Amino acid sequence: MITKYGFLALSLTLIMPVAQADDKTQLFAQINQRLSFMKDVAGYKAxxxxxIEDLQQEGRVSVLTLSSxxxxxxxxxxxxxxxxAQMDAAKAIQYRYRADWLSKPEAKWTPLSLPVVREKVGQLSTDSLQQLAKVLKAGNPINENDRSTFNVLISQHNITENDKALIFDALKNVTLK
Structure with missing residues (x-):
């Protein structure tokens, strides 16, 4: 017969993988949301x-991100x-938008301003790193079994499977100090 504490322990054991999956899902969703702003970046810059390429901005972002x-x-x-990898994929998405707009300009759409987008992207970068640290500290590293979920959740226009692979392969190699 299972005691109420035994039942509680069993329940928590069954729930734990779902919670860990939800943490990874949240991480992947944050990465996707960050990429969702690349249309605005491309439109504003156009x-x-x-x-599209701004090496000074990339340097600033890299320093801030690594510090976080x-x-x-x-x-x-x-x-x-x-x-x-995220910056390279973001630039590739922007280039593809710009190429598309050469033959079919975007109608009735105004991009968000670059300062607004940079603030949102910066916050999403911070949030995703914090979420990644949470996942890793829980002993649940990103691994090959997560690739299919990642590929489904990263669903932006103008992102390719190669872009997704580049980001995922780098993501699964992130470690704790």
Whole structure:
């Protein structure tokens, strides 16, 4: 006969994998949401005749992101390729939007301003690193079994399977300090 404490322990054991999956789902959703702003970035830069690649901004983002990663207990050297992969995928998405707009301009749409988008993207970057640290500290590293869920949840227009693979492969190599 199972006591009420035994039942509670059994229930928690059954729920734990779901909770861990939810933590990863939240992480993947944050990465997807970050990428969702790339249309606005591309549109703003196109309207203001700015290049997609901005190495100074990338440098600032990298420094801030790695500092946040360290505060959350992540190994900065392992986070750096993940940050770069996200930036590379973001630029690729922007280039694809710009190419699409050459033959079919976007009608009745105004992009958010770049300062507004950068603030939102910065917050999502911080949130995703914090969530990643939570997942790793729970002893549930990102692994190959998570790839299919990641690929489903990363669902932006103009992202390719190669972009997703680049981000995921870097993500699964992030470690704690």
């Amino acid at each position: 309207a203001n005749h700015q290049p 990663a360290e505060k959350f207990g992540l190994q900065p050297a392992s986070v750096k390729p993940f940050v770069k």
